[in-house]
Amino acid sequence: xxxxxxxxxxxxxxxxxxxxxxxxxxxxxxxxxxxxxxxxxxxxxxxxxxxxxxxxxxxxxxxxxxxxxxxxxxxxxxxxxxxxxxxxxxxxxxxxxxxxxxxxxxxxxxxxx
Amino acid sequence: xxxxxxxxxxxxxxxxxxxxxxxxxxxxxxxxxxxxxxxxxxxxxxxxxxxxxxxxxxxxxxxxxxxxxxxxxxxxxxxxxxxxxxxxxxxxxxxxxxxxxxxxxxxxxx
Numbered sequence: 001x002x003x004x005x006x007x008x009x010x011x012x013x014x015x016x017x018x019x020x021x022x023x024x025x026x027x028x029x030x031x032x033x034x035x036x037x038x039x040x041x042x043x044x045x046x047x048x049x050x051x052x053x054x055x056x057x058x059x060x061x062x063x064x065x066x067x068x069x070x071x072x073x074x075x076x077x078x079x080x081x082x083x084x085x086x087x088x089x090x091x092x093x094x095x096x097x098x099x100x101x102x103x104x105x106x107x108x109x110x111x112x113x
Numbered sequence: 114x115x116x117x118x119x120x121x122x123x124x125x126x127x128x129x130x131x132x133x134x135x136x137x138x139x140x141x142x143x144x145x146x147x148x149x150x151x152x153x154x155x156x157x158x159x160x161x162x163x164x165x166x167x168x169x170x171x172x173x174x175x176x177x178x179x180x181x182x183x184x185x186x187x188x189x190x191x192x193x194x195x196x197x198x199x200x201x202x203x204x205x206x207x208x209x210x211x212x213x214x215x216x217x218x219x220x221x222x223x
Contacts, residue, residue, distance in 0.1 A: 004156075038120055040211035042201070043157075056208075063199055099203050100145040104156030 002027045006091050006105035012113050013078065013085060021076045021108045023091035031075035031097045036060060037107075039089040046089075049074055050097040078110060086111050116140055117213035121204055128223050132189040136214045137204035139183065143204040143212075146178045148187045151199045151216065161187065161199075192221045 002048040004025045005106075013019045017086040025032065031089050045058030063082025068074050078085045088109050092102040119136045126132055134148075145164055151183035161176040163169045169176045177186040185202050199216040 006156075040215060042117065042119075044216045045210060048210070088154070091157075095190065098208065100147060100211060101159055102149075102157075102164060102211060106156045107154065109154070 004103055004105035005092055006089075006108050006110060007078075008041055009106070011108055013109045013110060014113050015049045017082045018077055019110065021078070021089055021091075021110070023074045023105060024072055025103075026072060027093055027103060029095055030071070031092035031094045031099070031103070032068065033056075033092040033094075034064070034066065035090040035092065037090060038111065043087050043090065044099075046076065048097070072081070077107045085097070100112075116212045117202060117204060117214040119217055121215055121217060123220060125222060128192060128194060128221055129167040129176055130192050130221075131218060132187075132192050132196070132221075134189075134200050134217050134219070135189040136185040136187065137183055138204055138212075140204075140206070141183065142206045143179070144207055145205045146176070146185050147211070148174075148176055148204040149203060149212045149213075151201060153198075157201055167201075178199040194221050194223050196221050203211075 007022045033048040034046040044060050047066040049055040065077045090107050091105040117138045117220045142207045149162040150160045151157040163176050166178050173190045175188040197220045199218045201216045202214040
């Protein structure tokens with residue numbers, strides 16, 4: 001089955017620690033995205049990538065970093081510079097950057113210890 | 114003013130009721146309108162998609178866009194307990210990113 005796989009489902013971060021969230025897709029989509037979801041708020045775009053080895057900052061990129069070394073993979077690192085990391089993180093993909101139809105993974109809940 | 118506004122609810126209805134979910138938006142350049150359904154602690158899934166104004170029907174679901182008033186609606190007929198979820202409206206221009214509303218939480222009571 002084609003889809004997007006996020007791991008882990010739950011993640012805990014200690015003070016000063018960097019953590020990496022995994023996102024893999026087998027839909028052969030060019031564009032991939034990372035969103036952050038907080039209670040009562042819409043999805044906020046962290047980073048997106050249109051093609052391999054290229055990515056752009058979204059609305060709330062500070063404290064986060066990404067890489068896109070393979071078409072299938074778009075990992076997100078939450079760095080120690082992100083002072084309020086507790087949130088539900090969603091990875092998505094689309095056929096290309098202009099496609100309005102997003103396909104989402106099942107999310108990773110990140111909490112601070 | 115936020116680009117897309119949506120009443121967060123929660124909205125609670127009895128099984129079988131007709132549900133109306135609504136959003137307003139501010140940018141008249143928006144052309145694509147989507148509704149995503151998100152079950153608790155899951156990723157959103159695309160439920161309905163409409164280009165420009167008009168209605169689109171899919172089974173028990175009808176999406177309606179009124180560009181003159183910048184109003185988006187989703188109607189659910191014969192609502193079922195399995196429809197209990199958060200519904201996110203979303204929109205975009207032809208060249209920019211997707212903008213999401215905050216979502217409306219719906220509970221359908223058996």
